[in-house]
Amino acid sequence: MSRDVAVVAFAQTPMVRRSEDANEVELVMPVVNEVLEATGLTISDIGFTVSGSTDYLMGVPFSFVGALDAVGAWPPIEESHVEMDGAWALYEAWVRLQLGDIDTALVYCFGKSSPSASLAELLSLQLDPYVMAPLWPDALSVAALQARAGLDAGLYTEADMAAVAARSRTSAASNGSAQLRGSAPADVLLEEPYLVAPLRRHDCPPVTDGSAAVILAAADTARRLASRPAWIRGIDHRIETHSLGARDLSSSPSTVAAARHAGAFGPGPGDAPRADVDLAEVHAPFSHQELILRGALGLGEEVPVNLSGGALAANALMVAGLVRIGETARRLWSGEANRALAHATSGPCLQQNLVCVMEGE
Amino acid sequence: MANACAVVGVGQTRHAARRDDVSIAGLVREAAERALEDAGMEWADIDAVVLGKAPDFFEGVMMPELYLAPALGGVGKPMIRVHTAGSVGGSTALVAANLVRGGVHSRVLTVAFEKQSDADAMWALSSPQPFSPPLLAGAGGYFAPLIRAYMRRSGAPSHIGMLVAVKDRQQALLNPYAHLHMEDISLEMVEQSPMLWDPIRYLETCPSSDGACAMVLADAPTARSVAASSAAQGRSPAWIHGAAMRSEPTMFSGRDQVDPRASRDCVADVYRQAGISDPIDEIDCAEVYVPFSWFEPMWLESLGFSPTGEGWKLTESGDTKLGGRIPWNMSGGVLSSNPIGASGMLRFGEAALQVRRAAGEHQVDGARCALGHAYGGGSQFFSMWILRDTEP
Numbered sequence: 001m002s003r004d005v006a007v008v009a010f011a012q013t014p015m016v017r018r019s020e021d022a023n024e025v026e027l028v029m030p031v032v033n034e035v036l037e038a039t040g041l042t043i044s045d046i047g048f049t050v051s052g053s054t055d056y057l058m059g060v061p062f063s064f065v066g067a068l069d070a071v072g073a074w075p076p077i078e079e080s081h082v083e084m085d086g087a088w089a090l091y092e093a094w095v096r097l098q099l100g101d102i103d104t105a106l107v108y109c110f111g112k113s114s115p116s117a118s119l120a121e122l123l124s125l126q127l128d129p130y131v132m133a134p135l136w137p138d139a140l141s142v143a144a145l146q147a148r149a150g151l152d153a154g155l156y157t158e159a160d161m162a163a164v165a166a167r168s169r170t171s172a173a174s175n176g177s178a179q180l181r182g183s184a185p186a187d188v189l190l191e192e193p194y195l196v197a198p199l200r201r202h203d204c205p206p207v208t209d210g211s212a213a214v215i216l217a218a219a220d221t222a223r224r225l226a227s228r229p230a231w232i233r234g235i236d237h238r239i240e241t242h243s244l245g246a247r248d249l250s251s252s253p254s255t256v257a258a259a260r261h262a263g264a265f266g267p268g269p270g271d272a273p274r275a276d277v278d279l280a281e282v283h284a285p286f287s288h289q290e291l292i293l294r295g296a297l298g299l300g301e302e303v304p305v306n307l308s309g310g311a312l313a314a315n316a317l318m319v320a321g322l323v324r325i326g327e328t329a330r331r332l333w334s335g336e337a338n339r340a341l342a343h344a345t346s347g348p349c350l351q352q353n354l355v356c357v358m359e360g361e
Numbered sequence: 362m363a364n365a366c367a368v369v370g371v372g373q374t375r376h377a378a379r380r381d382d383v384s385i386a387g388l389v390r391e392a393a394e395r396a397l398e399d400a401g402m403e404w405a406d407i408d409a410v411v412l413g414k415a416p417d418f419f420e421g422v423m424m425p426e427l428y429l430a431p432a433l434g435g436v437g438k439p440m441i442r443v444h445t446a447g448s449v450g451g452s453t454a455l456v457a458a459n460l461v462r463g464g465v466h467s468r469v470l471t472v473a474f475e476k477q478s479d480a481d482a483m484w485a486l487s488s489p490q491p492f493s494p495p496l497l498a499g500a501g502g503y504f505a506p507l508i509r510a511y512m513r514r515s516g517a518p519s520h521i522g523m524l525v526a527v528k529d530r531q532q533a534l535l536n537p538y539a540h541l542h543m544e545d546i547s548l549e550m551v552e553q554s555p556m557l558w559d560p561i562r563y564l565e566t567c568p569s570s571d572g573a574c575a576m577v578l579a580d581a582p583t584a585r586s587v588a589a590s591s592a593a594q595g596r597s598p599a600w601i602h603g604a605a606m607r608s609e610p611t612m613f614s615g616r617d618q619v620d621p622r623a624s625r626d627c628v629a630d631v632y633r634q635a636g637i638s639d640p641i642d643e644i645d646c647a648e649v650y651v652p653f654s655w656f657e658p659m660w661l662e663s664l665g666f667s668p669t670g671e672g673w674k675l676t677e678s679g680d681t682k683l684g685g686r687i688p689w690n691m692s693g694g695v696l697s698s699n700p701i702g703a704s705g706m707l708r709f710g711e712a713a714l715q716v717r718r719a720a721g722e723h724q725v726d727g728a729r730c731a732l733g734h735a736y737g738g739g740s741q742f743f744s745m746w747i748l749r750d751t752e753p
Contacts, residue, residue: 002464077609078608080456083442084441095465099462125421129425238439239436
């Protein structure tokens with residue numbers, strides 16, 4: 001039986017194409033200050049601090065070391081870092097809180113992709129360094145392979161993909177932090193040429209700079225810090241094999257496994273599990289990935305997905321996953337939902353997936 | 362209250378300047394398979410994998426946990442990638458241990474590696490520092506002024522660093538996995554080696570290595586059953602009695618980089634957890650992150666093995682040698698093998714080998730309590746654990 005832990009504060013920067021001169025500290029400091037102020041805590045009150053980022057975006061080794069200055073780690077703090085999306089930093093914090101000796105954790109993450117001349121090419125360095133990366137398959141082309149696999153399997157159409165894009169960016173119109181707000185109707189989007197077939201520009205995420213922070217609190221501390229905490233009822237993550245040729249790219253078995261371990265699925269036939277939630281935020285940088293994830297999670301038509309606009313409206317790498325958890329928590333705090341699911345992904349073609357089931361109470 | 366957790370398997374590669382015989386996947390698998398064999402386990406027995414390494418620029422692979430998932434048996438399992446600078450091997454082990462201590466998993470494989478021959482680590486370690494001219498070349502450039510400050514404060518004689526350099530290389534001769542096996546190492550040889558970053562000579566510096574380390578961490582029921590099985594061959598689980606991490610900022614006015622407060626706070630925390638009040642008498646041996654020779658006396662003081670200003674006396678008297686009062690770096694230490702991302706885990710793993718009494722020729726007789734230590738960044742990130750052969 002795990003210890004009750006809740007999301008009690010969340011902040012994100014405005015997500016922008018280029019944060020100009022902002023360094024790591026300047027990106028992170030506003031969101032760290034915001035969550036501390038929201039809870040009335042100081043850094044000395046925090047039991048554990050953990051961050052997520054990757055050096056390759058800033059182009060400097062140890063970029064997380066500089067970011068630590070945003071926290072004011074003095075007196076010294078208990079602190080760690082994952083070279084992953086902030087959603088996995090949150091997972092590490094949740095695990096740390098399970099030990100029972102501390103009651104609060106600060107999670108932050110940052111991603112500044114604008115210094116890269118071509119983010120899509122940079123991401124090819126995530127691929128097997130011996131047999132794939134030397135061919136420089138860029139991230140758009142790799143995602144297009146997956147989109148094609150789903151089309152060929154008859155899971156969705158290009159019109160379905162355009163509908164996801166139009167709906168996401170239309171939803172983002174009411175999200176002040178989103179980068180792309182508003183969209184032409186899906187039928188107009190479909191008149192655009194392919195960027196990398198079968199992906200059109202609207203199927204792809206923007207390049208985004210931004211940061212986010214969350215405070216987790218356990219049990220009574222969470223109740224003291226928030227009137228209606230977003231309790232984590234289950235959280236789990238799973239990874240698939242790396243080789244694209246060895247995977248069925250039109251499905252997401254690691255999402256299914258993570259959701260099952262996180263207790264996302266209600267009682268029902270095991271073959272077609274359905275996430276038992278009021279709404280969901282899924283981390284789907286490409287339009288077709290939302291459709292694959294909806295299938296994996298068994299999210300029916302009646303479940304609103306990505307009311308924030310999702311990663312199609314703002315996709316700061318290493319941040320967009322944690323933002324899904326934060327956006328979900330906000331809707332639980334407000335009472336807009338009682339039980340909701342947040343999802344984060346890492347790697348090419350949804351290789352690694354995290355599912356977090358939360359309830360407002 | 363955290364659940365009990367023990368190391369039930371330790372594995373490492375042969376460390377070398379270049380391991381051209383294996384890919385990155387082959388390197389990590391070599392260590393992981395040895396850890397599983399030591400634990401008497403199969404890949405399927407593992408619940409989750411926690412991978413650590415230093416900057417991705419060292420190999421030029423971005424977030425290599427993605428590529429390494431199948432090689433480490435991670436497919437279908439949770440996999441986490443930790444990076445906390447030089448302390449990463451230690452903090453990776455602690456993140457893995459927390460999965461067990463927090464009751465999330467029963468059996469966790471943790472692995473740390475670096476394949477430094479794939480790139481030029483020295484330049485990846487030459488980060489520009491704020492308000493400083495860009496003259497820094499390698500980690501030694503950062504640490505040399507701290508060593509000079511220590512020498513001035515303590516009044517330590519100038520040969521102390523060379524004594525450490527010789528001692529650790531002599532101890533490495535007893536460790537078949539060590540990168541450096543310098544049969545003819547001597548004080549004269551160290552003294553005559555080129556001065557790299559005054560006062561750090563070439564032979565007072567760690568090498569650049571390819572290598573990996575792995576451990577299997579288990580909850581109490583699993584650890585007890587592993588210990589009772591024939592695979593254990595009488596080796597005891599190495600039980601965690603204290604575990605802590607601390608960080609402080611790289612630079613600010615008034616920060617003591619020679620004896621950082623994060624180091625003092627971190628070690629005070631592990632000693633409190635383990636009930637240790639007099640480390641030199643209550644700990645049987647320590648494997649401590651000493652990448653430049655002078656960090657032995659510096660950490661002897663910071664970790665409470667001697668009063669401030671007197672750590673060098675323990676080194677000078679030979680107390681830190683194998684067979685001495687408090688052996689340090691029995692394996693040969695970072696000075697003899699340095700795959701950076703794995704260096705912290707090698708320290709943590711050596712502490713486990715000692716209390717499992719599986720350290721072979723560099724075994725400390727009757728070792729029952731050991732300290733594993735790692736640090737990183739500008740002496741600002743610390744991770745430590747205390748292991749004993751008895752269940753807490």
